[in-house]
Amino acid sequence: MRFDWISPIRINLKMLRIIGLWPDGEKYKLELYTLYSMVIVGTSLFLHTLFYTVEVVLLLKSEMEIVIKTLFMALNQSIAFLKCCCFMYNLKRMKRLIQNLENDLFQPQSDKQRKQIKPMIVTWKIGQLSFFAIAYITLLLFLLLPILTKTTNQYRLPFHAWYPWSIKKSPFYEITYLFQSFAFTLRVTCSTTMDTLVAALNTYISAQCTILCDTFRSISPEENIYQNIKRCVLHHKEILRLAKDSNAFYNWIALGQFFTTCITLALTMFLLSLMDPFSSEGQTLLLYLCVVSSETFLYCWFGNEVEIKVRVKMLFCCYLLQK
Structure with missing residues (x-):
């Protein structure tokens, strides 16, 4: 029975499909889904990035706390938009990368190898679910903050942003509130x-290294040793190809994420020093601090595993082979 490498990430692919980043082919075509993607990404991400940026410029002479609140949201909105652009640019490479996961060389050769890679997949799933949980709980608290602080009568929105219309009237306030909620959820x-x-x-790269190491250790003189070594060499080349394609896909995403995270952490901790940490807004910012830290932790932990x-x-296996 073949090991399904696509199954663990199927929820990611479905979510990418929902937010307009996973068309049927290797590129966007003249079809309804392309229009849907342009509306979703353009309206929700690009426009909100623009609105936050304009708000930062307009508030430069205002109170420092308000400026920083708007600035760190503008930074996060900008990196999300850049992530989408980077993903769209590398869509063809990403599609082929996912298809290459079905390569026969990537398949575990025994139940022992399946048992070895299972804890890695489980660890990733736990990390994924934990990150999803804390991110969406924080999102919900941000969106409900005007209600929790009872400031909706002052026409307060979840986030400070400039809009080319007045939000001090109904139903413009309610529509803008929903628009912000949708954009931030996206x-x-x-x-x-x-x-x-x-x-x-x-x-997956770590799991393939584990499979390759076990295959190396399992080579015995009684078997066709040259054929097994040839398979290991081909497997190693495919792992290098997988790693190269993966790095090409997320190198700039990771760089932008680390740059934005450093600034966001500093701004968030500064904001926490200006408010009561036990207030609704303070607790929401503390959770947001955890989300940003967890986001960076995902890159560091799983990258370090590779x-x-x-x-x-791998070096230990090469040493055993020489022995």
């Missing part, structure tokens, strides 16, 4: 889906 979905997908790719497999296990 942003969170975009970030969580891509971040956990990158973690999954690193997990380093461990390559530098320790």
